[in-house]
Amino acid sequence: MDNLVTQSEHVNLLEVLDRVLDKGVVISGDIVISVADVDLIYLGLKVLLSSVETMERLRGAPITGPMQEPT
Amino acid sequence: MSRGMKIYIYGIVDSNDGIDESVYGLKGAGVYNIPYRDIGVVASDLNGQIGDITQDSAVDHERVVEKLMINCAVLPVKFRTVFASREDILSMMKDYYSDFKDNLDRLRDKVEFGVKIVWPGEAIRERMVIACNKGDANVDRLADSPAKSFLMNAFKNYKIGKEFEQKADRCVTVVDHLFSRVAVEKRLEKLRTDNLLLNAVYLVDKNKQNDFKKAFEHTRSVHRGFKYLFSGPWPPYNFVSLPRKSHPLKDCGSVNVFTEALQHEGMPRGDAI
Amino acid sequence: MTMNRTVETDFPETFIEEIKKSQEAFGERIDANPTNVEKGMAKLVLTLVELIRKLLEKQAMRRVEGGSLTDEEIERIGETLMKLENKMEELKEVFGLKDEELNLNLGPLGDLM
Numbered sequence: 001m002d003n004l005v006t007q008s009e010h011v012n013l014l015e016v017l018d019r020v021l022d023k024g025v026v027i028s029g030d031i032v033i034s035v036a037d038v039d040l041i042y043l044g045l046k047v048l049l050s051s052v053e054t055m056e057r058l059r060g061a062p063i064t065g066p067m068q069e070p071t
Numbered sequence: 072m073s074r075g076m077k078i079y080i081y082g083i084v085d086s087n088d089g090i091d092e093s094v095y096g097l098k099g100a101g102v103y104n105i106p107y108r109d110i111g112v113v114a115s116d117l118n119g120q121i122g123d124i125t126q127d128s129a130v131d132h133e134r135v136v137e138k139l140m141i142n143c144a145v146l147p148v149k150f151r152t153v154f155a156s157r158e159d160i161l162s163m164m165k166d167y168y169s170d171f172k173d174n175l176d177r178l179r180d181k182v183e184f185g186v187k188i189v190w191p192g193e194a195i196r197e198r199m200v201i202a203c204n205k206g207d208a209n210v211d212r213l214a215d216s217p218a219k220s221f222l223m224n225a226f227k228n229y230k231i232g233k234e235f236e237q238k239a240d241r242c243v244t245v246v247d248h249l250f251s252r253v254a255v256e257k258r259l260e261k262l263r264t265d266n267l268l269l270n271a272v273y274l275v276d277k278n279k280q281n282d283f284k285k286a287f288e289h290t291r292s293v294h295r296g297f298k299y300l301f302s303g304p305w306p307p308y309n310f311v312s313l314p315r316k317s318h319p320l321k322d323c324g325s326v327n328v329f330t331e332a333l334q335h336e337g338m339p340r341g342d343a344i
Numbered sequence: 345m346t347m348n349r350t351v352e353t354d355f356p357e358t359f360i361e362e363i364k365k366s367q368e369a370f371g372e373r374i375d376a377n378p379t380n381v382e383k384g385m386a387k388l389v390l391t392l393v394e395l396i397r398k399l400l401e402k403q404a405m406r407r408v409e410g411g412s413l414t415d416e417e418i419e420r421i422g423e424t425l426m427k428l429e430n431k432m433e434e435l436k437e438v439f440g441l442k443d444e445e446l447n448l449n450l451g452p453l454g455d456l457m
Contacts, residue, residue, distance in 0.1 A: 222422030
């Protein structure tokens with residue numbers, strides 16, 4: 001059971017997290033679409049969820065060769 | 072993806088000067104300012120993967136941002152924003168320069184305060200359920216099939232939900248009233264959970280900090296029956312407003328071509344799934 | 345300007361409890377297991393189905409509220425909603441998913457549902 005000091009540290013941390021985790025300047029490339037905490041990109045599902053055509057258009061060039069998964 | 076030196080960023084500042092005193096950020100790395108025209112982005116070097124950054128570092132991140140706030144206007148950057156190279160950072164600064172300038176001008180000399188309020192939401196909802204059940208003894212007799220019972224039950228929950236939210240709205244309006252007078256902007260989040268009536272953030276002029284604190288204390292003494300949490304002053308995390316842009320970040324933990332697709336089109340297309 | 349940031353409350357335990365209830369567990373996102381592809385897909389599909397189910401239910405509630413439904417319509421709508429809910433329960437069980445897991449985080453837009 002938290003004593004009063006650690007409780008207030010705990011609340012402090014929660015307030016910090018409430019802000020830094022997804023507020024502030026969010027550079028678009030850094031937005032991760034998650035399904036219930038599971039990062040789709042991390043799982044390499046981007047191929048399934050975005051048609052290849054769209055990806056080619058965004059990259060400005062046709063995709064050749066196998067998809068590289070982020071490691 | 073190369074395991075190597077990456078650059079972690081903390082905030083955008085309205086200064087292109089170097090950082091005077093030694094400031095240390097994540098993993099004890101020295102913090103420096105990367106200038107771009109008349110503004111800059113404050114960064115530190117990061118060895119290793121973005122995935123290595125754990126929750127504990129959030130406090131380090133925040134500490135750096137707060138130090139920066141002492142001397143200049145700061146747009147705090149979201150935690151775990153990492154770039155592969157200085158070139159990528161400068162390219163990003165070029166894309167966002169005018170948006171950053173606008174935000175810096177708007178947020179200069181302003182701070183954020185947070186007010187959270189807990190009310191006995193679960194108990195209030197319970198009381199509504201009981202009251203609703205009392206009144207429905209007759210209606211239940213009309214529900215002569217499982218389908219009808221199901222629908223009537225769903226409808227009962229729907230009505231209670233509405234009533235609950237309306238009550239919450241009324242309470243929030245009353246409490247928010249005093250804070251709003253002292254604040255320049257605000258964001259209100261109602262009923263994140265049944266008991267968390269309000270999670271509000273207010274943008275307040277630096278000079279009005281004491282006035283805001285007084286408004287809070289007054290509200291707390293007048294509207295008892297609620298539990299209050301007051302925090303601040305914070306850097307203006309909740310008041311940065313940027314248009315969504317597609318900015319390719321290569322080689323970083325959260326690179327996401329799919330994200331860019333969503334941003335361009337608003338929603339995933341039916342045929343894409 | 346010095347920032348002497350404070351976080352003040354007379355009820356730390358209360359707020360710790362409520363805030364934690366609603367915050368995502370930070371650690372889970374970092375440790376996402378790359379081999380859970382199927383579960384990831386199931387979550388996505390079921391999240392979207394759940395969204396549609398919720399929208400249908402909302403529509404139905406508005407019609408009941410409107411008071412213009414015939415007895416037969418009430419029966420039919422009730423049965424549809426019931427079957428839909430039962431099916432969702434079944435699917436959630438098959439994939440080992442809980443209610444809280446069926447949501448999409450849209451970054452700065454917040455959660456889908």
